[in-house]
Amino acid sequence: MARRRQETMEENRVKLISAGRKAFAEKGYAAASMDELTADVGLTRGALYHNFGDKRGLLAAVVTEIDGEMAARAKEIGACAGDHWQGMLAEGAAYIEMALDPEVQRIVLLDGPAVLGDPSKWPSQNSCLVATKRSVEQLLEKGALKPVDPEAAARLLSGAALNAALWVAASDNPKDVLPKAIDAFQTLASGLLADR
Numbered sequence: 001m002a003r004r005r006q007e008t009m010e011e012n013r014v015k016l017i018s019a020g021r022k023a024f025a026e027k028g029y030a031a032a033s034m035d036e037l038t039a040d041v042g043l044t045r046g047a048l049y050h051n052f053g054d055k056r057g058l059l060a061a062v063v064t065e066i067d068g069e070m071a072a073r074a075k076e077i078g079a080c081a082g083d084h085w086q087g088m089l090a091e092g093a094a095y096i097e098m099a100l101d102p103e104v105q106r107i108v109l110l111d112g113p114a115v116l117g118d119p120s121k122w123p124s125q126n127s128c129l130v131a132t133k134r135s136v137e138q139l140l141e142k143g144a145l146k147p148v149d150p151e152a153a154a155r156l157l158s159g160a161a162l163n164a165a166l167w168v169a170a171s172d173n174p175k176d177v178l179p180k181a182i183d184a185f186q187t188l189a190s191g192l193l194a195d196r
Contacts, residue, residue, distance in 0.1 A: 013051045015041040017065060020058045025103040029059055029111040056115055060122075063112045067124035070098050070108070071131070085144055088135045089189055092161040093182045099168035100178060109169035119162055129158050136192075145192045153192055160185050 019041045023032035034055055038048050052058040078091035098104045112119060119125050133154035139145045145153070164181035171177040 009051070012043055012047050013061075015043065016048055016051055016058060017061050020062045021065070021103070021107070024059060024062055024107045024111060028106060029055075029115055059107075059111065059115055063108055063116065063122065064124045066104060066108050067122065067128075070095060070104060071124070071128050073098070075131070084135065084139055084142070085193070088132070088139070088157070089186050092157065092185055092189065095161045096164045096168060096181050096185060097178060099165040100174055105169040105174070109166055113166070119166075120159065125158070125162070129154055132158050144194055146194050148192060157189055157192075160188055 016038070019037045020032070023037045023040075027033075032055070034045055034048055038045055048055075048058060052061055074091040074094040077094040078087035081087040081090040099109055112122075116122065133150050136145065136148075136150045136153045136157070140148070140150060164185050168174045168177050168181050
């Protein structure tokens with residue numbers, strides 16, 4: 001009995017995240033109606049409050065899901081690059097490029113910071129930071145980078161990619177801004193390379 005109740009709660013949570021994702025992408029956070037959102041998936045506002053506390057909590061869950069997908073996509077792209085250094089650059093560029101995706105743009109890069117605050121404090125961003133730090137440490141071990149504190153380098157690389165994506169998302173001409181943002185990110189990152 002308890003197991004079935006747990007499964008139902010998890011199903012409701014998945015339904016609400018999916019409905020929130022759709023509503024936030026189509027209407028934006030401010031215009032998304034919680035009554036419509038819950039009715040669309042056959043649930044009540046009570047289910048929303050039970051699972052997420054409020055609309056802001058639902059947005060946080062949606063941002064975490066999308067941010068996780070972005071990180072996985074960037075990792076896949078990075079894995080196809082020539083070497084570890086090129087992979088890290090490709091991951092950063094891929095993350096920045098995702099700012100062109102309307103769902104990412106609206107939910108993660110525009111509404112997310114406006115409602116949830118500083119993205120560098122989001123749990124999903126912290127997991128990206130840990131992965132970047134690991135990459136920096138591996139590059140340091142290979143002598144590919146100048147001697148630098150791995151956490152400092154990872155924070156600056158992650159911050160540069162995030163801020164570049166925020167810039168692309170908020171600009172009037174995202175497609176024009178994108179190549180400038182990627183070029184500047186890669187130029188900044190290249191300053192870490194050891195002199196050969």
